[in-house]
Amino acid sequence: MDPRKPGTTRTATILPFPDRPREVDQQKILQLSPEYEGLCLLYSHHALSHDKLYAIKILCWARLADGSVVALVPWLKGIARCIDLDNPESGCAEGYYCPRSERRFSDAPEHHQRALEVRATYPNNSPIVQEIPDLTGSHAALIHEDNSRFQLEPVVSWQLNDKGEMTAMLADTSETKEWPILPGSDCLYPATEENGFRYFFQYHIANQIKSGGVMATRALSKLITP
Known part of the structure; x- marks a missing residue:
């Protein structure tokens, strides 16, 4: 095809490619x-x-x-x-x-x-699409400000929001009057709201930490290091 000469009129409309997901x-x-x-x-x-x-x-x-x-x-x-x-x-x-x-x-x-x-x-008209229980024994590891004390909090549930993000929910036991604590309870709050949150530990690792097992030393060294 010959190159288009300067000053000639375009005869075709240029269509952009559709955006790819x-x-x-x-x-x-x-x-x-x-x-x-x-x-x-x-x-x-x-x-x-x-x-x-x-x-x-x-x-x-x-x-x-x-x-x-x-x-x-x-x-x-x-x-x-x-x-x-x-x-x-x-x-x-x-x-x-x-x-x-x-x-x-x-x-x-x-x-x-x-x-x-x-x-x-x-149908769903809520920013929280689903909330499911944690049946795997996941624990959130929290470090206090002076890095001298830590705690392991069991994850009660996980929330899925309409952005496709998953949030672990922990229990503030001082705010509940109902036991056992179930998904959706008013006493639950996101683990990410804890300034000292570090990692999620699997059930067997969390229990080794609690009992002072061999794996605890390795886990704690990673935990205390920011």
Whole structure:
């Protein structure tokens, strides 16, 4: 085609390409299905071992904006989708695992996929889309201002808001008159409101810290260091 000469009139309309969805938008969490059967996420962690796989209990399954269904686990300072764990040096997802049957698998269980499809049909006019209980024994580690004292607070529940963000909810026991403390209780508050919040610990790590086990020294050294 000949180059257009200066001064000639355009005969075609230039249409912009449609905006492509950002990857972060495609991975937004839309709905949750709590994991009640103790299924685990397997992951490798080369900083700990090149020969072993580790297991962490799955908190729930989530449908993302791109339609995929993935497992969610408490990880360091927040919630991680299994697709976020992609570095063998710090944690790389290696599939799912059922401790009872010792079966490994790679896709979300069908009943969770169906539950999430049904959940997607629920109307919602609240900024809090869902609140689910923490059935994995997650604990939030809190450091006091002088770095000399810490405490481990069990996570009661997790809230999913309409932005696709997950928030761990802790209990202020001085503000409750009802026991046991359940998701949605008025005494719950976000862990992120604590200035001394550091990490989320898995159930077995939290209990080793409480009992002064071998893992406690390693965990505490990371905990006290800002």
